[in-house]
Amino acid sequence: MPEKAKSKWPDWLASAFQVLRPPEKLTVSEWADRYRVLDSKSAAEPGQWSTDRTPYLRGIMDSFTDPRVEEIIFLKPTQVGGTECLNNMLGYVVAQDPNPALVVYPHIELAKFTSENRLQPMMELSPALQERFHSNQSKDLELQFDGMYAVIAGANSPASLSSRPIRFLFMDEVDKYPRTSGKEADPRSLARERTKTFPFNKKIMQTSTPTLRNGPIWQAWEGADVKLQYYVPCPHCGQFHTFKFKQIRFDKALEPEDIKATAYYECESCNGIIRDAHKPTMLRAGEWRTPEGSTMRKRKTGFWMNAIYSPWVRFGDVASEFITSKRVPEELMNFINSWLAEPWENTQIKLNSDKVLDKTSGYDEGIVPDRTILLTGGVDVQKDRFYYSIRAWSEGMTSHNIRHGVVETWPQVEDVMNISYCSRDGTEYFVNLCAVDSGYNADDTYDFCVKNSEWAVSIKGANNPLPAKYKLTKIDREEKGMYGISLYLVDGGYYKDFISNRLVRKPDETGGWFVYEDCDLEYAEQVTAEEKVKEKRGRVEVEVWRPKTAHADNHYLDCEVYAAFAADCLGIRYMRYEEPEEASKPQTEKPTESKKSWLQGGDSWL
Known part of the structure; x- marks a missing residue:
């Protein structure tokens, strides 16, 4: 065998073994x-x-x-x-x-x-x-x-x-x-x-x-066939738990930088204080398991965790991020998604019927709350019935639903919108403006609103967002000899945002959205029948309101949208409540004998 071939044989053999060797x-x-x-x-x-x-x-x-x-x-x-x-x-x-x-x-x-x-x-x-x-x-x-x-x-x-x-x-x-x-x-x-x-x-x-x-x-x-979360042991009691944001303790009155330095985690079993220094040991001792304790993997295995587990994130970082982002919906959404790894379901975007039922005002049905400035109504027109809602408005656009229901004829709509509603002290109120949907039966709606133009207007939902919330247009009906009929195009998405934002306000905050005592569940479910979702329109992703389920009734939600538009149209944003003046007592002057009018037969006609 040539010397040259002999010198390459070991390399060739080593290369062959390298290729054939299993990993x-x-x-x-x-x-x-x-x-x-x-x-x-x-x-x-x-x-x-x-x-x-x-x-x-x-x-x-x-x-x-x-x-x-x-x-x-x-x-x-x-x-x-x-x-x-x-x-x-x-x-x-x-x-x-x-x-x-x-x-x-x-x-x-x-x-x-x-x-x-x-x-x-x-x-x-x-x-x-x-x-x-x-x-x-x-x-x-x-x-x-x-x-x-x-x-x-x-x-x-x-x-x-x-x-x-x-x-x-x-x-x-x-x-x-x-x-x-x-x-x-x-x-x-x-x-x-x-x-x-x-x-x-x-x-x-x-x-x-x-x-x-x-x-x-x-x-x-x-x-997923199995959903696993990362459980870590408490350094004090040894109990295994997942990291939860609600267990991070911090003083909300402090500045964000101070919160970063002072926040800590509290064990949900023993209430022991867990510091950032404890986290590396806890992570190394952790394990993926279901809430029931199983570690079994299956065909589709899901893993979920939040940013609290990250070795590069302190407990104070999470608390500080929440404090700085909670007042801006876009920033709060980023915190929920990117820090807590949870879907964005803030009540500003998705409503809940329990939230509506919890917003009771302390007033019975039909009673106008104190300090009310005006009443508005909304009517949703269906094939064989009419849904309506009447809402009382006060300063800061605080509002109370005082009545809602279903009627079957146009005269009944007229009746319910024209009777008087009284406050506790007996003051009478009437519906100042009612917005009636023209989407289903436009001709009859136009006729009704023309005949009742002093308190009723016809509206139609806009297909796209409007720059000014609503827009007044004029339409003609030549076949009936009517011209210049007012029709308002209304941005329903804006007013649904308005309602959802007002629902989350605290009871003592101005601008709340309330219902009367013992409000019915059907009304609450219809008001919350929609949620806000992202949709792709061309290359742009937009947020729109869509029914939660395919056939969910949302008639009362539409009524409340129309009532809110009516209040906005009347300028409720800028109105202030004026205390009623006390009836002035008549000024009586005790007559004197030295002053007699000529009508009383005195000596002087003056």
């Missing part, structure tokens, strides 16, 4: 602890990965190699390592189980950025990945490795989601995905279609910060 039996967390290196540009703590820094990620990552688990759902806040958890799974696939993979981000631009700045640097920094990474054959949106490829896709690009079979599917920040991918279906459904050729050994990982209850990640969490 180590490692879990994802074990592999990451050995081989994952964090980039200094994108990581808060660059260098060798250590799962002990974020122990809660161990159970999530290791579920990826659990044969019982097909899909992992991680419902998370921001900045707890969720994306790095996903990256570790991808690195494990490349090094340990090479098979086609697809990683989906909310849009194609983010996919390119992440590939260039996080995924490719991850492959270059780890020797275990670098030796398998073919950088010269790779593109930003398609990375090539020994025995596999990884497609990096945007949820808004149907081309990047189709035509390639994949075994491993990773979806990041799914609540930011568009509802449709171009003219195609839901991007998550398109991505799942690619796994059909691996029916028995596919793995799907989806993670996101939640937005609304009907958002993708919350719906996935609700549909």
Whole structure:
């Protein structure tokens, strides 16, 4: 054998053994602890990965190699390592189980950025990945490795989601995905279609910060076969609990910076004080389990946690963030979503019938509250009946429902809007203005409002938001010889926001929205029959009011919208209550004998 061939034989043999040698039996967390290196540009703590820094990620990552688990759902806040958890799974696939993979981000631009700045640097920094990474054959949106490829896709690009079979599917920040991918279906459904050729050994990982209850990640969490939360032991009593925001104790009177320094956590079992220094030990001793105590994984396994668990977040940080954001709905929504990892369900957006029934005013039905300035009404016209509501208004747009109900004819509408309503001291009030919906039976509504123009106006809900809440238009009915009929276009969404905002005010605050004593449940359920949701209109995402269920009755909600519009139209915002003047006593002057008028037969006609 030639000398040259002999010198290469050991290298060839070593290379062959390297190819044929089976991969180590490692879990994802074990592999990451050995081989994952964090980039200094994108990581808060660059260098060798250590799962002990974020122990809660161990159970999530290791579920990826659990044969019982097909899909992992991680419902998370921001900045707890969720994306790095996903990256570790991808690195494990490349090094340990090479098979086609697809990683989906909310849009194609983010996919390119992440590939260039996080995924490719991850492959270059780890020797275990670098030796398998073919950088010269790779593109930003398609990375090539020994025995596999990884497609990096945007949820808004149907081309990047189709035509390639994949075994491993990773979806990041799914609540930011568009509802449709171009003219195609839901991007998550398109991505799942690619796994059909691996029916028995596919793995799907989806993670996101939640937005609304009907958002993708919350719906996935609700549909999980098992829902796990991270339980940690109290350093004082040893009882296991999840971290809850309500257990953080702080003085609301302090400034945010002082709250950061003084807030602490209170154990819900022993009331022991838990400091930030206790958290690392608690996290290392924690475990993923159900509220009933089970740690079993199933086919669809969900994991949920909030930002209190993060090693980079102090108890005071959470309390301070809440104090600074609670008065601004947009900032409060960010706190609920990004810190507590809960769907946004503030009562300013979603109403509850119990909240309505709790807003009793102390007045019986039909009694006008003290300091009322005016009354308004709203009528919702249906095929065979009319729903109505009458509301009393006082300063600051404080309002009380004094009567609501159903009548069957137009004369009955006229009667209920024209009778007098009295306060406790006997003062009479009449409905100053009633808004009548013209959406169902426009002709009859116009006739009614023309005949009763001194107190009734016809309205119609606007299809799109209006810049000024409502808009007066004029219509003609030439066939009946009527011209210049007033019709108000009303922004119903604005007044539904108005009602929901007023419902959350405290009883002693000006501007509250109240109902009379023993208000009926049907009224409360109809007033709260809608919720605010996000919808995609073209490329813009907007919030709109929609019925909670497909056939929910919302007639009383419409009536209250119309009554609120009527009060706004009359200028209730700027009115002030004037105390009634006491009846002045007649001035009587005692007649004197020296002064007699000529009418009394005196000596002088003066």
